[in-house]
Amino acid sequence: MVIPPHETLVAELADLIAIPSVSADPVHADDIRRAADWVAERIRAAGGEAEIQERGGRPLVVGRVVASTGAGSPTVLAYAHLDVQPPDPLDLWESDPWALVERNGSLVARGVADDKAHLYMILEATRLLAAAGELPVNVRFAIDAEEEVGGRSVIDWVDDDAHPGDVALVLDGGYATETLPSFCTALRGMCYFHVTVRTGERDLHSGVYGGAALTATHALMQMLAAVLPGPDGRLPDPLRAGIVPPTEEELAGWSVLPPGAEELASDGARPNDAGAAQEFRLRTTAEPSVTVNGIESGSPRLQKTVLPAEAVANVSMRLAPGQTTAAMAPVFERLLREAAPEGATVDVELWSTGEPGYVDPEAPAIVLAQDAFEHVLGVRPVLVRSGGSIPVVASLVARGVPAIVTGFARPTAQMHSPNEHIPVAALREGLETTVEVLRRFGELG
Structure with missing residues (x-):
């Protein structure tokens, strides 16, 4: 299996970026549908089947690509979202928000970090493995069109489905630091x-x-x-x-993250009490x-x-x-x-x-995915918790599906702000890592 050259990857991602799929603005309802059609066609191009369901007034793309290894292969549920934030204020953008450009070592555009590059990675990783006859898992897709407005379509779909998957790969996240990848294993x-x-x-x-x-x-x-x-x-x-309570591995991972005092100061916040800064990760997650x-x-x-x-x-x-x-x-x-x-x-x-969500840090799927990241990137992801909530993750965990929430955006990505970006290298590295994760999940049995 050969990863396409960088120029090809950028050009294909640019096609998706160019669709202004802003879910918060009814003016872009047709653009949301166009983005859903684009995603569905990519799933079909991978040899799979896809349908666009209308739930809650916005489309939900549901699809499936069958494993090359035949019956009995594990099933991975792939989640990402195709909707993006509005680009305003436009005067703060240094380039057209709907045109993917390379600038100062970054790929810049609205939605490139949150979440279209990740969506493209999982679609392309599946296509490449299937085309090579090397896809060791069934990949089911649940691609959301209302994540940015708090819709429930994908949550209802998970709740209604008989067997969403053996593991969920939620590509809607990022690194803990500029150089350290992370998995979110718990949410409040x-x-x-x-x-x-x-x-x-x-x-x-x-x-x-x-x-x-x-x-x-x-x-x-x-x-x-x-x-x-x-x-x-x-x-x-x-x-x-x-x-x-957090495990020893979680605590060890938190120790390499920026200190709580720095996290508070960076957003102009003041500690709640004398121990708040030292216990920042514990208190907030x-x-x-x-x-x-x-x-x-x-x-x-x-x-x-x-x-x-x-x-x-x-x-x-x-x-x-x-x-x-x-x-x-x-x-x-x-x-x-x-x-x-x-x-x-x-x-x-x-x-x-x-509901909160919690995945056992020692679950086989977590360990396999960590191994995959370390194999490609040379560094093992730190296990973190989020103080916020991702309802679809809680629904998956409640159904007994371990969910791995990760991604390749960096803390400085300026998500939801003008000049949103990811490192140029993250596109290829993310794709190669996603391919390796799918390969490793074939071992789940």
């Missing part, structure tokens, strides 16, 4: 609450009733204190139940956290001397790997209600949820 989940507290029929004069009448803002503050971190930066023990996202009550802008009768807050809880929304949402609500002062009326609404 989410419970998002809307809390309303009422303490009377109407706002009252603070001079006449202050010190005697219950106040909604005070009641809300008292309740929130019951679910926020203590002096050690940890949430109350009931909110930490079920967490899966392996522990649950609670954030008060917004509060509304009384008159924070105008001088108005009243006792507010109502206070409202949006509060989110990031769930650590090992926890579930079904277990933790009731505990969170219970702690809030127990902390409410007598006489307060409390309403807690659970607006949205997302």
Whole structure:
């Protein structure tokens, strides 16, 4: 099997880049469909079959290329997304965002890092192996057209499918540092609450009733204190139940990543407490956290001397790997209600949820993929966790499908910003590595 020359790879990727598949803007609905057609044709060109399903108003490309090794071969579910962020502000781009260009050692265009280069890599890796009669796995494709707008099409497809795969390769990520590849083996989940507290029929004069009448803002503050971190930066023990602590390999990998103090300072953030910087990775990926996202009550802008009768807050809880929304949402609500002062009326609404995902770092698929990366790139990927959420990964893990979330973008890729880019070398290296990963997955049996 021969990898095509660099010029060929760039030209083919440029065809996909040129389609302005912006999912957030209805003006580009036809472009989303064109990109889906492009992907489907690439799957068919690899000797496979593909269909475009309409779920949630946007296309989902579902396809399959059968293994060269025949029946009984393992099945790999390949996930990537074809939609991209809007290119605005256009005046900050140094070149046309829809034209792939090479500049200063980088390939520059909207979507090149997130996620079209990765999408092209998995399509081309499958095609090359199939054409050579060397594809050792069945490759199923679930190519998303609404990842950038939080759509559920691919999640619903995973939930409905009888057997998504033996392993999932999610190419929608990047290196931990400029030189160190990474696998994301765990993600946090989410419970998002809307809390309303009422303490009377109407706002009252603070001079006449202050010190005697219950106040909604005070009641809300008292309740929130019951679910926020203590002096050690940890949430109350009931909110930490079920967490899966990091393994020794994970901890060793985190030790080579940029220190927490540097991560915080780079975004102008200040440590939450004395231990926050030292425990940055642990706190943001392996522990649950609670954030008060917004509060509304009384008159924070105008001088108005009243006792507010109502206070409202949006509060989110990031769930650590090992926890579930079904277990933790009731505990969170219970702690809030127990902390409410007598006489307060409390309403807690659970607006949205997302499950955390966790893949055993010692799972055979993880080890095989690490071996493949090390074989091609000369460096073994570090195992990291993400503080954010990727719902499709949680759905796959819940179905018993180990998901490997990785990619070849760098931390400086400027994803979602003007002049998005990847290193020129990353296109070929990523393709060669993806080919090797598919080869190694043939050993899953």
